[in-house]
Amino acid sequence: MKALRTRSQERILNLLKTTKQGTSAQDIYVELRNRNQSMGLATVYRSLEALKLEGLVQMRTLANGEAVYSLAQQDKHHLTCxxxxxxxxxxxxxxHALELELxxxxxxxxxxxxxxxxxxxxxxxxxxxxEASHS
Known part of the structure; x- marks a missing residue:
């Protein structure tokens, strides 16, 4: 059964479909304002959380602690400095094999x-x- 989505969730999904990499909630908020589809920042976070629980959006935390969101189309693997x-x-x-087994x-x-x-x-x-050799 497909969940009913709010207009805010649909706008965020459409925006994420056009982005190549993960983007922060703050950047989503700004981009929606630029597209004259503004909504409150709290609404952006609530919508992202609902989409995440539906399995449509995934969140990744960067090394600096910032959360970035993207469509959950495929598994993501990274080497992060x-x-x-x-x-x-x-x-x-x-x-992948472990995922199937679990x-x-x-x-x-x-x-x-x-x-x-x-x-x-x-x-x-x-x-x-x-730096170490100069110490």
Whole structure:
């Protein structure tokens, strides 16, 4: 059964369909205002939460603590640098078989999963090594 969605939820879904990467609730709020479809920031957050519980939107927390939202079309995997915040998408999924097993074993409906590794990118490693050698 398809859930009835509010006009606000539909506007947010339509906006997310046009974005290539995750976007913050604040950016969604600003972009909707720019499109003359403004709504309150609290409404943006409530709508995102409802869409997330429906399995249509996924949330990812960046290294800086900011939450970004995107359509839950596919599983997302990243290498994220703790220093500069750069995030590199990883296309292979080592957890797919585990997801299927967990879904069957626990009778749990999984909408999506995320897998994220945190560390230092090449540039930040070089900078860190250079700083350490000057100390």
């Amino acid at each position: 703790l220093q500069c915040g750069m995030s590199i998408p990883v296309n292979q999924c080592p957890a 879904q069957a074993t626990h009778k749990f409906k999984i909408f999506y999963h995320t897998l994220e590794f945190f560390g230092l990118c090449t540039q930040c490693q070089l900078a860190h090594t250079a």
